[in-house]
Amino acid sequence: MISSAIPAERASSTRNRLILIGLWIIFYAGFTLFTPPLLDDADSVHAEVAREMILRHDWVTLYANGIRYLEKAPVLYWSMAASFKLFGVSTAAARLPLALSVLALLLTLEAFARRAFQSTRAGLYAGLVLLSSFGIFIFTRILIPDLAVCLWLTLAMLCFWKTEQQEQPSRWLCYGFAACCALNVLTKGLIGIVFPVVIVLAYLLLTRNVPRGTFLRLRQLHPLSSLAVFFAIAAPWHILIGLANPTQGHPGGVAFVHGHWSVPLPTDGNVHGWFWFYFVNEQVLRYLNLRVPRDYDTVPLLLFWGLLLIWLMPWSAFIFNDIAAIRRDRTRLLLGLWAAIPMLFFSFSTRQEYYVLPAIPALVLLLAAWLDEDAKEPGIAGRRIAVVLFAFGTIASAMALFFAYSGTKPSANMDLASMLQQNPGDYALSFGHFLDLNREAMGAFRVPLLLTAIALFGSSLAHLLLRRRGKAHAANLALAAGAFGFLLAAHLGLQTFSPVLTSRQLAAAIAPQLKAQDLIVIHGEYEAASTLGFYLRRNDLHILEGRSSNLWYGSFFPDAPKIFETKESLAARWPGPQRIFLWQDLSNDPGPLPVLPGPVYLIFKSGGKEILSNRMGQ
Template sequence: MLVRHDWVTLYANGIRYLEKAPLLYWSIAASFKLFGVHTASARLPLALTVLALALAMESFGRRAFGSARAGLYSALILLSSFGIFIFTRITIPDVAVCLWLTLGMLCYWLTEQQEHPSPLLCWGFAACCALDVLTKGLIGIVFPMLIVLAHLLLTRGVRRSITRIRQLFPLSSIILFLAIAVPWHVLIALANPTQGHPGNLSFSHGHWTVPGPTDGNVHGWLWFYFVNEQVLRYLNLRVPRDYDTVPLALFWGLLLIWLMPWSAYVFKAIASVPWMKSLRRQTLDASQSTLLLLGIWAALPMLFFSFSTRQEYYVLPTLPALTLLIAAWLAKEADETESFSVPNRLAIAGQRISVVLLILGSIAALAAGFFILHSQPPSPNTDLATMLRQNPGDYALSFGHFLDLDTRAMGAFRTPLIITAIALFGGTLLNWLLRLKYKPHAANLWLAAGAFGFLLAAHLGLQIFSPILTSYNLAEAIAPQLKPDDMIVINGEYESGSTLGFYLQRNNIHILNGRSSNLWYGSFFPDAPPIFEDNNSIRLKWTGVRRVFLWQSLDDPLPSLPTKAYFIAQSGGKEIVSNQASTY
């Protein structure tokens, strides 16, 4: 965006990147403009998004349950849960989806506390939906509207729901939504029109086929963005078929991991939702209506993605609702336990859950201790990739490479393992001891402290593991000898080595046998640079006078080259070779 001065059409490596909504990329480009192109400025927008989400959660919890503790717990649980942490280590917009959805639901909930809804709250809801659409596409409007409609129907019935909707300033809210969401969609559609006739698209054997570059046809942005990337992706018919889906049982089961350690309270929290009472059309009081809203919010994204292709981070829109439900239960437990001089039902339930957490924390600490005692620190300058097992079947998961770790490789993670053992055992032990003394508030704070200790260990572990995930070390190795007219080639898909472009601040990196994935669609446009190579073209360039730096994974065979390949650098299971020897 900064180089092209084009904030409408996204580009990656000089090629139109048309499958994603722009808001995350606008925020990163603005950060680059203000602070320069650095790793920290690239991560700043997501960091500020998490901070804003935590503040929104605190406000929602405090207002919804009339308790400062509920607000505090909402923010603490969100910030200390593993899912929010791990999925903000990669640059994806899903935590921003959580922010706009949370703010939108807060606006709607506030209107439910008013006999005559404020137009500002209704417009706030519409604005949040529009910003969510600019963040992630159609789910930005689908999720909040389905949640609100389900809540209205379950609490009011059809006739009263229609009456209530008329009170929510629907016309002006729709106009505001369109005023925010539509302009970019119109501009990018005009900038990327249909070329060729859409009838060239055909469906056979359960898959859609699209004309390739030899057909001289490219379907326009409207088809690609709305139909292919959202509708067909949901139906598992998207082209190209370069993606996997997480198994349904794993998708649901990982929810407990992403809420760790607070997932121990999730079943109590869900049980507090008046599901049966609402289905029987019984009148709900304000507190029960709030719990029902959060329950619908928690369930809908999970059910929605249960019938589609899914990645494990698709669960994120559910986490704020579950967090609020857990925070409400913990706040109620703390208040009631401190108000009674004898054990009560909630205090006993909290103690039992603390025992389960202590057992799990002890098992995790013992496992960490096992790896500490049965592994040796690697020698200096050892490439971690050489100690990993290979499980390519697990790489459909965003962090599937971590499953490559075995006892030998764990020797590189001794410090994170020590912190993990102390944090998980210490946090769960103090949580249990303090609940035995009927001090659940202090127990919750110590459990949060243990969770933050574990996240510190996870952060240190990611730093150690980072060479596997990034090409930073390789970029640093070739930067001193790289000249403007030298060619950089990635053997495989662009995404596997795309950090070369960031750290070297280079566009038009060439791709060998990797015309697929995110660059596939944009590569068919006439202005796409000629960066795609095959085995024949790379052989010709390899013997030319131009210097070529070839990036490749050590797991993929090097293409047959006509002359010697000179080794330049190796890191994280990847290497750089060149057609010319280094001169320094």
């Protein structure tokens, strides 16, 4: 009996993995690699950093628009640069490494769930929940490293969990844990080691005699040789970039002045160097909300925790059942600590919407365990949740239909940006621009809204009916189908909204006219129109009234290119022989243009942005 069950289980596991890989290909590695175009801000800035990495043949110091970009760890950029080397510089090549990270995380979670809960169906649920979760999908539409953080953290926790199944922990599993921590540090900074180490320590303190039992177990985890592995992987880049970007002039520091902390600002020839900027400014001071320049916003605490439910929908309806089951065994306790510690860590610091992502893989595993147990023995809890989901699904579907048909359907040549209500104060948030949407603009999203209504109502109704018939597994699959339908609607909606978020269409308009000697000027911060640099293959964009944000610190190094224009310098250039393309945001942020001597020609306008020039094309 046992011998015949093992091949069947293996066949089931293989079938499940093939299904999950197929879904990954459709939603993460298919058309979503190519559309929409890269967006302004972090999306195209990070792609441009990788492009300049291969352009400069410098894999140590990061550059954006020819200026040192010292605030980020390198793994994301190394992966994109390698993709560019293999496939050429393109939108799809930029997104491919992140898509592969999703695949790796998918296979890791499937294996983790299958082994931890001894069920092939738990592995299937882990994959379905991960791939269909809104947060995982939407934050892989932007080139940020946080999904890779999830991957390394999950691999580290898998290595540690395996050691807990052994009386004498395997040396190689301990080394794997150390290597994953090192790769995470090279991906996102110090949280790469803080999170896994704190999770492990908290778990050992709760499951061993304190402190003797915890200390003895730590000694069994080969700490010294594992630490050597960690430094062998993590240290070289940190040393090389520190030596390549030393302190210029007096290093300054952080001082306690008049009852509060003060950070001296750099001036020309006086910067603190990479070690200060990366470790002190970007790690410590950012956590304390003292980072300079302060070009970011923070999500309110209650909203931050509430977003976790949104990013995991519709599966978040089962989270409270997961929490109740955490005390049942040590595996669930480990997963509970894993989910809680990143959330608690960021509760005391500045927060962005995507900072919840490191907690999601642990919740995915807890959800997979509960869904699997409930599918084996359906209970009243599942039926009650089905009623709640149907109520929410019906309300959300009705709202989607209302907005789909109450909004004004735009004409073919109407610019969506003209229908929005600008809220510049919200743009420091990752998706702050979506708060500009109003009832009138919703008409442009009729197809995504109709698809949303069908997916939410249809799946929640099917889920309810199947639950009542005791078919819990089929009900869960129906819920997954609706979640994937919603992701398709989200992708279509992002594609519709993308002209407001990208300058790709402006880059395409001026590309046929652009010559190597022409000058491109961005009125505002570099990030506001960073897609111009990536799609036009230019790393020499000039900036008017925007010496801030990502280019600010690197601009103070003595060898930084002189790309920052003033009103006076631009006015002096305008009547000259050099052709100038001037990008600006029509919302008048950062302010109105200066008076320019000579004619001003409109070249192209789209998405609430326009390109002006001092001469017409020839």
